[in-house]
Amino acid sequence: MENPFVYGKVVRGKYFADREAEIAELINDIASGQNVIVFSPRRYGKTSLILEVLDRVKAEGLLTFYLDLFKVTSQETFIAAYAKEVARLHGGRIQNMLKKIRDLLPRLVPKVVMKGEKVDVEVEFEFDPSADKAPLLDDLFEAVATVSSQTGKRAVAVFDEFQEITSWDVKGQIERQMRTHFQMHEDVSYIFMGSKRHLMQELFRNKNRPFYRFGKHFPLEKIPEDEFAKFIQTRFEETGFQTGPDVVREILHAADDHPYYTQLLCHILWDRNQQEKIITKESITAALQEVFMREAHAFQGLWDMLTLKARQLLVALAKEEDTQVRPFSSDFLRKHNLGSASSVQRAITRLLEEEVLEKTDGGYQFTDVFFKRWLREM
Ligand SMILES: Nc1ncnc2c1ncn2[C@@H]1O[C@H](COP(=O)(O)OP(=O)(O)OP(=O)(O)O)[C@@H](O)[C@H]1O
Numbered sequence: 001m002e003n004p005f006v007y008g009k010v011v012r013g014k015y016f017a018d019r020e021a022e023i024a025e026l027i028n029d030i031a032s033g034q035n036v037i038v039f040s041p042r043r044y045g046k047t048s049l050i051l052e053v054l055d056r057v058k059a060e061g062l063l064t065f066y067l068d069l070f071k072v073t074s075q076e077t078f079i080a081a082y083a084k085e086v087a088r089l090h091g092g093r094i095q096n097m098l099k100k101i102r103d104l105l106p107r108l109v110p111k112v113v114m115k116g117e118k119v120d121v122e123v124e125f126e127f128d129p130s131a132d133k134a135p136l137l138d139d140l141f142e143a144v145a146t147v148s149s150q151t152g153k154r155a156v157a158v159f160d161e162f163q164e165i166t167s168w169d170v171k172g173q174i175e176r177q178m179r180t181h182f183q184m185h186e187d188v189s190y191i192f193m194g195s196k197r198h199l200m201q202e203l204f205r206n207k208n209r210p211f212y213r214f215g216k217h218f219p220l221e222k223i224p225e226d227e228f229a230k231f232i233q234t235r236f237e238e239t240g241f242q243t244g245p246d247v248v249r250e251i252l253h254a255a256d257d258h259p260y261y262t263q264l265l266c267h268i269l270w271d272r273n274q275q276e277k278i279i280t281k282e283s284i285t286a287a288l289q290e291v292f293m294r295e296a297h298a299f300q301g302l303w304d305m306l307t308l309k310a311r312q313l314l315v316a317l318a319k320e321e322d323t324q325v326r327p328f329s330s331d332f333l334r335k336h337n338l339g340s341a342s343s344v345q346r347a348i349t350r351l352l353e354e355e356v357l358e359k360t361d362g363g364y365q366f367t368d369v370f371f372k373r374w375l376r377e378m
């Protein structure tokens with residue numbers, strides 16, 4: 001039997017829990033042409049959520065476009081990836097598709113490639129790397145809106161990990177060009193997603209940036225505990241396991257209700273207890289020990305790289321039960337003997353850059369829930 005708990009990749013269908021309120025809100029926004037900026041810490045489920053939303057609106061007859069900027073590292077790879085997604089806007093026969101692409105993107109030369117054994121056709125593009133890219137980008141940034149008006153379908157265009165654009169579009173030229181086009185498109189709802197909070201804030205909250213006030217901000221929170229608990233219990237029971245509400249709460253507690261780490265813990269629990277098919281509080285403790293063993297090398301490596309101040313601060317943060325501590329308060333500094341607020345500030349800045357910590361509305365949290373638990377046990 002297959003493990004019903006999936007982590008580390010996009011979750012769909014029965015592997016996807018709840019998010020009904022978020023789905024409804026986003027569908028509503030899309031229907032009214034609202035632009036939205038979705039942000040959350042790493043691995044809260046942004047991509048899974050938006051792909052679920054896109055499936056649903058597509059079924060309602062909308063045009064959908066999804067571009068992930070995670071692997072895009074230059075203007076050239078951006079153009080190639082963008083054009084490929086534009087090609088996907090037109091399903092249907094390849095001849096038809098090619099003709100339409102030529103109309104939309106006249107400056108690109110499409111190349112049809114066969115993938116694998118089944119005849120799975122994809123379009124890739126060639127272009128003159130020395131030519132001026134601005135007109136080509138103009139074509140790309142108009143493409144979704146053009147197809148939308150040609151087909152009479154409202155559209156939604158998603159840019160996942162959008163903050164990555166700042167790493168190669170250093171002067172913000174592409175950003176500016178995008179905004180110039182996108183702001184004219186009334187029938188397209190643009191959705192920008194990202195996990196690096198400080199970069200997302202910079203892109204959308206700084207008055208001097210092109211995308212300042214471009215859309216509604218949508219912070220994605222954890223999955224509500226009751227809903228997540230129901231999901232976990234159902235998954236276990238459907239596969240013949242015994243659990244109870246108390247044990248499920250304990251799992252959620254051990255993983256701080258974090259979507260990814262909760263699934264990871266459940267996955268291990270399911271694997272370890274396949275014989276007995278029963279999950280108890282003891283099995284949770286044992287599963288956590290397994291996590292620590294698996295991760296010991298990585299955690300130790302990370303620990304070795306940290307400055308003394310960072311170590312002291314992390315241990316102090318890990319010990320706090322409350323996830324929303326204010327690390328600059330004099331109480332906290334005194335209690336943990338941390339010295340001046342400014343030195344703690346410097347340590348935090350670096351820990352945020354290195355993504356050991358993440359900023360939340362109320363304070364700071366560990367990116368890796370189990371690293372925090374490991375520190376607690378040190
Ligand atoms: N609605 C959900 N139901 C069940 N599990 C979920 C849900 N959302 C997220 N997860 C868990 O979190 C993991 C990460 O999800 P996903 O990749 O969608 O998040 P993300 O926020 O896009 O992450 P990243 O920051 O890496 O881009 C999934 O593999 C799954 O284990």
Ligand SMILES: [Mg+2]
Nearest residue numbers: 046047048160
């Ligand atoms: Mg993602």
